[in-house]
Amino acid sequence: MADSHDLTPQPIPTELHSDYEERPFRICTRCGETLCDFVEGYQIAKVFRRGEVVFEYALCAPCHTGLVDEFSDESRQTLEKFYHENITIGLGSEACAICRCGRADLAEPEFTLGAVCHGTELLESLMICGACAEKSGSFISKKTQEVFGDFINDNFPGVPADALPSPTPITYF
Numbered sequence: 001m002a003d004s005h006d007l008t009p010q011p012i013p014t015e016l017h018s019d020y021e022e023r024p025f026r027i028c029t030r031c032g033e034t035l036c037d038f039v040e041g042y043q044i045a046k047v048f049r050r051g052e053v054v055f056e057y058a059l060c061a062p063c064h065t066g067l068v069d070e071f072s073d074e075s076r077q078t079l080e081k082f083y084h085e086n087i088t089i090g091l092g093s094e095a096c097a098i099c100r101c102g103r104a105d106l107a108e109p110e111f112t113l114g115a116v117c118h119g120t121e122l123l124e125s126l127m128i129c130g131a132c133a134e135k136s137g138s139f140i141s142k143k144t145q146e147v148f149g150d151f152i153n154d155n156f157p158g159v160p161a162d163a164l165p166s167p168t169p170i171t172y173f
């Protein structure tokens with residue numbers, strides 16, 4: 001799905017900085033390595049609820065691949081198929097990549113931002129509204145939800161279970 005879209009690197013917007021650290025993400029949430037050192041780049045996910053960031057992470061390419069590898073084959077295929085058929089890449093972070101609803105027009109002020117970055121540059125970002133995230137979440141198996149839930153709980157103790165984002169849909173790695 002990334003093939004047909006030209007990537008134009010731009011500075012990472014403040015919105016995709018770490019809210020917790022109040023600066024751009026510097027290290028991988030999982031392994032603690034410096035993100036800028038990864039030639040393959042890294043992924044950022046942030047979940048917003050009524051203007052608050054309830055969850056955020058940055059994952060280096062190897063950690064992201066490792067996480068996805070732990071999903072069952074069935075879940076991975078189902079999810080990839082769902083994203084392939086439903087996601088529009090290139091809309092940026094202002095409209096839902098699935099239903100195309102603008103951020104200001106969402107029924108619930110709830111959405112996830114996903115981004116692929118390289119060094120200090122943003123390569124691609126997308127927004128998924130809460131309703132669509134819920135829908136895609138129902139496509140993944142219980143086992144995959146557990147794998148992802150374990151990852152979240154290991155790295156972010158205290159995150160409410162209902163604030164879990166879906167695994168990020170951008171698969172450039």
Ligand SMILES: [Zn+2]
Pocket residue numbers: 028029030031032033059060061062063064
């Ligand atoms: Zn890592």
Ligand SMILES: [Zn+2]
Pocket residue numbers: 096097098099100101128129130131132133
């Ligand atoms: Zn949507």
